[in-house]
Amino acid sequence: MDAGMEVRGQGGRQVVFATRGLTKVYLTGDVEIHALRGVDMELYAGELTVMLGASGSGKSTLLNILGGLDSATDGQVLYGEQDLVRAGDRVLTAFRRDHVGFVFQFYNLISSLTARENVAIVTEISRNPMTPEDALALVGLEKRMDHFPSQLSGGEQQRVAIARAIAKQPAVLLCDEPTGALDSKTGVQVLEAIEHVNRELDTTTAVITHNVVIAEMADRVIRLSDGLVSDVHVNERRRPPSELSW
Amino acid sequence: MRTIHRKLLRDLTELRGQVAAIAVVIAAGVMMLIIAVTTLDAISLTKERFYRDSAFADVFVDLKRAPEGLIQRLVEIPGVNQVETRVKAPVRMEVPEYENPVRGEIISIPDGRQPTLNRLYLREGFLPEAGRWDQVAISEPFSQAHGLRAGDTLTVIIRGRLETLTVTGVVLSPEYVYQLGPADLLPDYERFGVLWMNRRALANAFGMDGAFNNVVLTLRAGVREEPVIDALDQLLGPYGGIGAHGRDDQPSHFFLSMELDQLRVMAVILPTIFLAVSAFLLNVLMGRIIRIQRQQVAVLKAFGYGNRDMAIHYGLLTGLIVLVGSALGTGLGAWAADALAAVYMEYFRFPEMSFRLQPRVILLAVGVAGAAAAVGTARAVYGAVRLPPAEAMRPPAPEHFRQGWLERSRLGALLDQPTRIIVRNLSRHRYKAGLSVLGIGLSAALLLLGSYQFGAVTQMIDVQYRLVQKMDINLHFTDPTPERALAELRVMPGVQYVEGFRNVPVRLASGRHDYRTTILGMDARPGLYGLIDADYRSVRLPPDGLVLTDYLAGHLGVRPGDRVQVEIMEGHRRTVGVEVAATVSEPIGVSAYMERRALNRLMREGPAITGTWLLTDAGQHPDLFDRLWEVPRVASIGLILDAESAIRTYIEDTVLIFMAVLLVLAGSIAFAVVYNNARIAFAERARELATLRVLGFTRAEIAWILIGELVLLTLLAIPVGWLVGTGFALLLNEAMSMDMFRLPFLITPRTYAFAAAGVLLATALSVVLIGHRLRRLDMVSALKTVE
Numbered sequence A: 001m002d003a004g005m006e007v008r009g010q011g012g013r014q015v016v017f018a019t020r021g022l023t024k025v026y027l028t029g030d031v032e033i034h035a036l037r038g039v040d041m042e043l044y045a046g047e048l049t050v051m052l053g054a055s056g057s058g059k060s061t062l063l064n065i066l067g068g069l070d071s072a073t074d075g076q077v078l079y080g081e082q083d084l085v086r087a088g089d090r091v092l093t094a095f096r097r098d099h100v101g102f103v104f105q106f107y108n109l110i111s112s113l114t115a116r117e118n119v120a121i122v123t124e125i126s127r128n129p130m131t132p133e134d135a136l137a138l139v140g141l142e143k144r145m146d147h148f149p150s151q152l153s154g155g156e157q158q159r160v161a162i163a164r165a166i167a168k169q170p171a172v173l174l175c176d177e178p179t180g181a182l183d184s185k186t187g188v189q190v191l192e193a194i195e196h197v198n199r200e201l202d203t204t205t206a207v208i209t210h211n212v213v214i215a216e217m218a219d220r221v222i223r224l225s226d227g228l229v230s231d232v233h234v235n236e237r238r239r240p241p242s243e244l245s246w
Numbered sequence B: 001m002r003t004i005h006r007k008l009l010r011d012l013t014e015l016r017g018q019v020a021a022i023a024v025v026i027a028a029g030v031m032m033l034i035i036a037v038t039t040l041d042a043i044s045l046t047k048e049r050f051y052r053d054s055a056f057a058d059v060f061v062d063l064k065r066a067p068e069g070l071i072q073r074l075v076e077i078p079g080v081n082q083v084e085t086r087v088k089a090p091v092r093m094e095v096p097e098y099e100n101p102v103r104g105e106i107i108s109i110p111d112g113r114q115p116t117l118n119r120l121y122l123r124e125g126f127l128p129e130a131g132r133w134d135q136v137a138i139s140e141p142f143s144q145a146h147g148l149r150a151g152d153t154l155t156v157i158i159r160g161r162l163e164t165l166t167v168t169g170v171v172l173s174p175e176y177v178y179q180l181g182p183a184d185l186l187p188d189y190e191r192f193g194v195l196w197m198n199r200r201a202l203a204n205a206f207g208m209d210g211a212f213n214n215v216v217l218t219l220r221a222g223v224r225e226e227p228v229i230d231a232l233d234q235l236l237g238p239y240g241g242i243g244a245h246g247r248d249d250q251p252s253h254f255f256l257s258m259e260l261d262q263l264r265v266m267a268v269i270l271p272t273i274f275l276a277v278s279a280f281l282l283n284v285l286m287g288r289i290i291r292i293q294r295q296q297v298a299v300l301k302a303f304g305y306g307n308r309d310m311a312i313h314y315g316l317l318t319g320l321i322v323l324v325g326s327a328l329g330t331g332l333g334a335w336a337a338d339a340l341a342a343v344y345m346e347y348f349r350f351p352e353m354s355f356r357l358q359p360r361v362i363l364l365a366v367g368v369a370g371a372a373a374a375v376g377t378a379r380a381v382y383g384a385v386r387l388p389p390a391e392a393m394r395p396p397a398p399e400h401f402r403q404g405w406l407e408r409s410r411l412g413a414l415l416d417q418p419t420r421i422i423v424r425n426l427s428r429h430r431y432k433a434g435l436s437v438l439g440i441g442l443s444a445a446l447l448l449l450g451s452y453q454f455g456a457v458t459q460m461i462d463v464q465y466r467l468v469q470k471m472d473i474n475l476h477f478t479d480p481t482p483e484r485a486l487a488e489l490r491v492m493p494g495v496q497y498v499e500g501f502r503n504v505p506v507r508l509a510s511g512r513h514d515y516r517t518t519i520l521g522m523d524a525r526p527g528l529y530g531l532i533d534a535d536y537r538s539v540r541l542p543p544d545g546l547v548l549t550d551y552l553a554g555h556l557g558v559r560p561g562d563r564v565q566v567e568i569m570e571g572h573r574r575t576v577g578v579e580v581a582a583t584v585s586e587p588i589g590v591s592a593y594m595e596r597r598a599l600n601r602l603m604r605e606g607p608a609i610t611g612t613w614l615l616t617d618a619g620q621h622p623d624l625f626d627r628l629w630e631v632p633r634v635a636s637i638g639l640i641l642d643a644e645s646a647i648r649t650y651i652e653d654t655v656l657i658f659m660a661v662l663l664v665l666a667g668s669i670a671f672a673v674v675y676n677n678a679r680i681a682f683a684e685r686a687r688e689l690a691t692l693r694v695l696g697f698t699r700a701e702i703a704w705i706l707i708g709e710l711v712l713l714t715l716l717a718i719p720v721g722w723l724v725g726t727g728f729a730l731l732l733n734e735a736m737s738m739d740m741f742r743l744p745f746l747i748t749p750r751t752y753a754f755a756a757a758g759v760l761l762a763t764a765l766s767v768v769l770i771g772h773r774l775r776r777l778d779m780v781s782a783l784k785t786v787e
Helices: A059-066 A089-099 A115-123 A132-138 A154-166 A184-201 A212-217 B003-014 B016-053 B068-075 B140-146 B199-206 B225-239 B251-292 B294-302 B307-347 B359-386 B389-393 B417-428 B430-468 B485-490 B550-556 B596-602 B618-629 B640-694 B699-735 B749-775 B779-784
Strands: A015-028 A031-044 A048-053 A074-079 A100-103 A172-176 A204-209 A220-225 A228-234 B059-067 B080-086 B088-094 B102-109 B121-125 B135-139 B153-158 B161-172 B192-198 B211-219 B473-482 B495-510 B513-522 B546-549 B563-568 B575-584 B592-595 B608-616 B634-639
Touching (some): A015 A059, A031 A059, A031 A074, A031 A204, A031 A220, A031 A228, A048 A059, A048 A184, A048 A212, A059 A172, A059 A204, A059 B389, A089 A100, A089 B294, A100 A154, A115 A132, A115 A154, A115 B003, A132 A154, A154 A172, A172 A184, A184 A204, A184 A212, B003 B016, B003 B307, B016 B251, B016 B359, B016 B640, B059 B068, B059 B225, B068 B080, B068 B225, B080 B102, B088 B199, B102 B153, B102 B199, B135 B140, B135 B153, B140 B161, B140 B192, B153 B199, B192 B199, B211 B225, B251 B294, B251 B307, B251 B359, B251 B430, B251 B640, B251 B699, B294 B359, B294 B389, B307 B359, B307 B640, B417 B430, B417 B699, B430 B640, B430 B699, B430 B749, B473 B485, B485 B608, B495 B550, B513 B550, B513 B596, B546 B550, B550 B575, B592 B596, B608 B618, B618 B634, B634 B640, B640 B699
Parallel strands (some): A048 A204, A048 A220, A100 A172, A172 A204, B102 B192, B135 B161, B513 B592, B546 B575
Antiparallel strands (some): A015 A031, A015 A074, A220 A228, B088 B102, B088 B153, B135 B192, B473 B608, B473 B634, B495 B513, B546 B592, B563 B575
C-alpha cells in the first residue's frame, strides 16, 4: 500500500490522513458508549499536530482507529487513497508494519527484552528501518541500550518506546498521552525527543493529550469534545518543549 | 537470532516455574506410555528370542511309561516336525546347609549333549559329560537360592534311593522361564529346583531303561495343534498318557502369557488415562499462559506483526515446552522401563533381556502431547489476536459481578470483604474455576488410581488366606491314597487337625470354551478350606454336582443348572457331563470343587485322597517335616504362610511397583497443576492485590484472597477427584481380572483420604511458593504498569 501522495488539502499541503464522518460505538457491558460521533479531520505531511481533549472526548479512540489498532463503526479513514475502515486484517497489519509508529501512555515495552531488542523486534520486520542503535541515539539513550525496561526510569522507557516507534521510519508517528505517566521534567524530555524526530525525519506526528500546555509545541491543534472536533487552531509558532512546563 | 526468538527464550526463562510444571505433566504422560509399552515389548521380545533360540516345543505330554520304539509312531503323526522323548522324575533333595525339604524335578537330556528341543542355555560350567552317571546341571534360580555352583554336590532321592550328584553347570530352560513346582502358584526357588541329567543315568535310576514318560515336539509351520494333540492322546492313552497340551497349558508359558496379558492391559489403559489427563491439563495450562500475554500480543500486533507471526511465535513456545517434556518423559520412561523389566526378569528367567525403545511409541506420545498443547495454545492465541490491538491493550472493563445466593444468605453476612472477593471471583469465572477444579480433580483421580491397588491387594490376600485357605500345611501325595493315611498323619508331632482332599486334573468344556484346571474334592463341610460368595459369606458344598469359581463359570459361559463336559486327565481318560451346582467367589486361582465322595464316584474309585491339609503347631515343624519326609508317598509339603508371603512379595514386586511409579507421576502432575493454577491466579490478581495493599489491607489479608481461593478450589476438586478416580479404578479393575488374581474392587477410606491429602499437600507447597511472591509484591510498580 502506498500513501497517495497526490492528495492535497487546503493551502496545497499534502494530506496524510483524512477522516470523514467517523463514528465509533462501544459496548462496554450493557452500556453503549458513543466515543466518536462523526469526526472530520486531516493530518498533513510533516506536521506536528496535537489533539487536545478531556478524558472521554474520544481522542484515544480516534488515534487507535487512525493507526489501524481499532475498527470504526462507520465513516471513512483515508490514508492517502486507502480507506482503512473497510480494510481487512492483512491490510491493516501491513499498514501498521510499514507506515505507522506508536507511542503509548504506558510505554508497553516488552519486559523480557532490552531497550535495543525492544527496538530491534520492530526493525526486523520493517522494510527500511534505521538501526536500533541510531534510533536510540535519536532519543538520547545510546548509553542505556542494553538495559531491561525494569532498569529504566519511566521517562527512559517512554523514550525507548519513541525509538521503537520511529526506527522503522514510519510515515506517521502516533503518540497517545506520551507524557501521561510522567512528571513534568521527564515529560519535557520525552516531548523533546518527539519534536526532534519530527524535525529531523520530517515524520508526520500526532500527539494526543489532555494537557493544554503541550498544545503549544504543535503546528496545529485539534480540539475534541464529546466525540466531535470542536475546534482547529493553527499556532503561529511552535514553542520548543524546553520552554514548556506544567 | 531474531529478537522475537530471543523474547521466546526469555519468556521461557521467566516462566520457568510454570514451564517446568507443564513439562512435568507432559513428561508424566509420555513416561507412562513408554514404561508400559517398553516393558511389555522388552519381555515379549526376550521371550520370543529365547523360545526361538532354544527351540521351545509346541506340544507337551506326560505319560506313565512307553517303550522307546514308539518314537517312530510319534514322528509319523501328520504335522509333527521334531520329537524328543524324555524321562522326567520327581525327586526330593537334600541341599547342604538347608533345613527344609526341597522338591525337584529331574529331566533327561541326551547323553553328553544338548537336547534337540528345549535346549538349555548354559550360564556357567558345562552339561553332564557323556557316560557320566553322577552329574547334573541345575536351574539358575535354584542355584542362586542355595548358592550352588559348578563342582558342588547334592543329595537326591530318586525312587527312594539316595544318589550323590555333582553339579556341572547352571542353566536356563524355556520350559522353566517361570520356575514353578507342581501345584504351586508362585515360584519358590529354595524349595523347588529343576535338574538335568544324562538320559541313561536317569532312566536307570528311575527304572525307565528303554522307555520314556514325557514327550515334547514341535509342529510344522502352519499346522494346528488340536489334531496333533488328538493323535498323541490316542497313541499314548494306552501308555498312561494324561493328555497332551499345547504351550497355552504349559505352566511356565501360561504364567508368562498371563503376565504379558496383564501388562498389555496396563499398557493400554494407564497411558490412555494418563495421556488424556495430561492432554487436558496441557490444553488448559497453555491457554492460560498465553492469555496472560494478551497485552504483549497486542503490542506486537500494533507494530505490524501479523496473526501468522503470532501463531508461529507461540507455536514455538509450546513446541519447546512439549519438546522438553517429551525428552524428559522419554528418558525417564526408558530408564524406569529398564528397571521394571529387570524386576520381571527376577520372576521370569531369561538368558538376557532384549530392550529397545520403539520410535513409534515415542512419536505417538509426543504427538498426543503436542496436539493437546497445540489446541490449548491455538485457542488462546486466537483469542488474543482476534481482538483489535487497541482493545487488547485496554485494561478490561470491570467485569459483571453480582451478589450470589451465598452472600444473600444469612451465612453471607458473616463473610468479610476478602472472602467476598474470593466467592465473587469464583462465581464470576465459573468456567475457568470449573476447569481448575476439574484439573485438580483429575490429578487427585490419578493419585487414587495409583494407590487403590495397595488396599485392594491386601484385601485380596487377606480373603484368600483367612477365609479360603485356612490350613497351615498343604501335603500332596504322589498317587491317590486310601483314606487311612489320614490316621497316620494325625499322630505325627504337632499335628492338631487333618483333612483329606482329592485333586483331579481335568479339562472343563462348554460349547467352544474350555479350561484346564483341577477339581478339588473335599469334605461336605471342610474345616480348613472355605468356599465363599461375593460378599464373603460361606457357601455350602452340595452333595453332588460341580462348584465353579465365578471367574471360571464366566469363562465357560455357564450358570448353575448348566452342564459342563469334564475330561478327566488322569488314569483312564474319560469325558463325563456334570451339572454345575453353584459358583463361588474367591480372589485367587481358578478351581472347581466337588464333594469328595461324589468326585470319588466320578473317578470310579473308593474313598481315595491325593493330599491333606493340616493344622499344626509351628513349634514342632522341624520334627514334623522329618517325619513327613520319611513317608514315600509325600510329593510335596507346602507351607501356607510361606505361600502367602511369596504372593505378597510377588505382587509388590510387579504390579505394585508399577503402581508406585504411577503414583509418583500422579503426585508430580498434582503438584504441577496446583502450582500452575496458583501462579496464574497470582499473575491475574497481582494488580488487584497491590491496590488492596495501597488501601491498607495487611499482607495476611491479601494473601488470604489468593490462598483462600486456591484452598477453596482444591476442596471443591477433591470430591470430583474421588468420583473420577473411582471410575478410573473401576475401569482398570475390570480390565485386569486375570486367571490367577481377581482384585476385589475395593477403595478404602484410607485411599480416598490419601488422594485428598495428596492434592492438599500440593496446594500447601504451592501456597508456600506463592507466599514468597506475595511478600515481594511491589505496590507501586504493580499499579503503574498496565500489564
